[in-house]
Amino acid sequence: MSMTASKPIDFQITHTSHATAPEKLARILANPGFGVHFTDHMVTIDWTVEKGWYDARVTPYGPLSLDPAASVLHYAQEIFEGLKAYRHADGSVWGFRVESNARRMQRSAHRLALPELPAADFVESIKHFVQADVAWVPSAPETSLYLRPFMISNENFLGVRAAKKAVYFVIGSPAGAYFSQGVAPVAIWVTQDFARAAYGGTGAAKCGGNYAASLLPQQEASAQGCSQVLFLDSQENKYIEELGGMNVFLVTRDHTLITPELTGSILEGITRDSIIALAKERGLKVIERKISIDEWRDGFASGDITEAFACGTAAVVTPIGALKGRDFTAGDINKPAGELTMSLRQALTDIQYGRAPDSHGWLTRLA
Numbered sequence: 001m002s003m004t005a006s007k008p009i010d011f012q013i014t015h016t017s018h019a020t021a022p023e024k025l026a027r028i029l030a031n032p033g034f035g036v037h038f039t040d041h042m043v044t045i046d047w048t049v050e051k052g053w054y055d056a057r058v059t060p061y062g063p064l065s066l067d068p069a070a071s072v073l074h075y076a077q078e079i080f081e082g083l084k085a086y087r088h089a090d091g092s093v094w095g096f097r098v099e100s101n102a103r104r105m106q107r108s109a110h111r112l113a114l115p116e117l118p119a120a121d122f123v124e125s126i127k128h129f130v131q132a133d134v135a136w137v138p139s140a141p142e143t144s145l146y147l148r149p150f151m152i153s154n155e156n157f158l159g160v161r162a163a164k165k166a167v168y169f170v171i172g173s174p175a176g177a178y179f180s181q182g183v184a185p186v187a188i189w190v191t192q193d194f195a196r197a198a199y200g201g202t203g204a205a206k207c208g209g210n211y212a213a214s215l216l217p218q219q220e221a222s223a224q225g226c227s228q229v230l231f232l233d234s235q236e237n238k239y240i241e242e243l244g245g246m247n248v249f250l251v252t253r254d255h256t257l258i259t260p261e262l263t264g265s266i267l268e269g270i271t272r273d274s275i276i277a278l279a280k281e282r283g284l285k286v287i288e289r290k291i292s293i294d295e296w297r298d299g300f301a302s303g304d305i306t307e308a309f310a311c312g313t314a315a316v317v318t319p320i321g322a323l324k325g326r327d328f329t330a331g332d333i334n335k336p337a338g339e340l341t342m343s344l345r346q347a348l349t350d351i352q353y354g355r356a357p358d359s360h361g362w363l364t365r366l367a
């Protein structure tokens with residue numbers, strides 16, 4: 001039997017000769033926003049059917065050159081990940097459950113017929129990236145360097161089949177608070193006209209196409225004065241699934257957490273999984289099951305559902321104050337965020353920022 005495990009890929013590092021000036025960087029990090037400023041470097045790894053993964057490199061950040069026939073531009077063979085680098089009080093920089101992102105990207109790749117990057121190479125790419133741009137990891141509370149690994153097909157061919165050429169990148173962007181209002185409860189809009197994912201579709205893969213499908217309903221939400229859109233299942237238009245980019249939890253009167261079970265059309269959030277683990281450790285009951293929109297609406301009205309929140313890497317945990325649909329409004333946006341919501345949020349961020357012990361082995365030192 002031969003050893004088939006490939007050896008880790010070597011990275012060539014080329015530092016930029018035009019690093020952002022310290023004063024400008026300080027100005028950016030003082031008010032980073034979300035996803036608007038990009039660091040000085042990027043990671044690129046090429047792939048072809050013949051060669052596999054090759055030519056891993058850290059280079060100065062810059063535009064891509066794509067042939068107009070590049071397959072991604074036509075058939076949307078694209079996947080991505082989202083994770084953060086957190087600066088601890090001693091200046092060290094850490095990633096949270098990086099291996100989980102690596103494995104999820106492999107599952108997304110499989111669904112989109114893209115090549116799977118070995119998990120070890122994914123983790124190395126994150127380390128090399130953060131080490132090149134470590135000055136871009138902010139240190140103010142609740143800030144981080146948001147990392148965006150992504151992969152596109154780039155074979156210049158218009159035939160419809162999986163591309164024989166792909167490329168993986170990592171870029172990064174310093175992040176302040178995701179929601180401009182801070183951690184105040186938000187209102188969400190229940191769309192009944194649109195779905196983001198269907199059974200058997202790509203809902204469980206982190207791919208750009210799912211986001212494209214969520215943008216029109218997101219505009220509808222904004223027009224309704226809501227900050228996010230909630231999607232229902234596409235078959236019955238009845239069971240809650242998730243927001244455009246966040247999973248959802250409800251808290252019942254008896255302090256049980258309920259969250260939609262993973263049906264294949266819901267993205268398996270790493271924050272979702274972490275919240276489930278932290279809640280169970282506290283002795284709370286966590287139930288993954290189907291939850292109808294009626295149950296939530298009526299529960300908000302009767303008090304059977306006492307709290308609701310959305311969760312994901314970018315926004316961590318965001319309380320949901322009110323639920324708005326075509327012919328109803330439930331909840332109260334002006335009520336303060338739920339106690340359990342806020343304490344789970346605190347517990348999670350305490351681990352991420354090194355304020356609480358990492359008893360799960362969730363952190364990886366990046367720099």
Ligand SMILES: *Cc1c(COP(=O)(O)O)cnc(C)c1O
Nearest residue numbers: 245246247267269270271312313
């Ligand atoms: C990324 C994402 C989430 C949250 O996943 P995390 O791993 O917690 O960041 C939830 N839903 C969708 C659709 C997503 O793309």
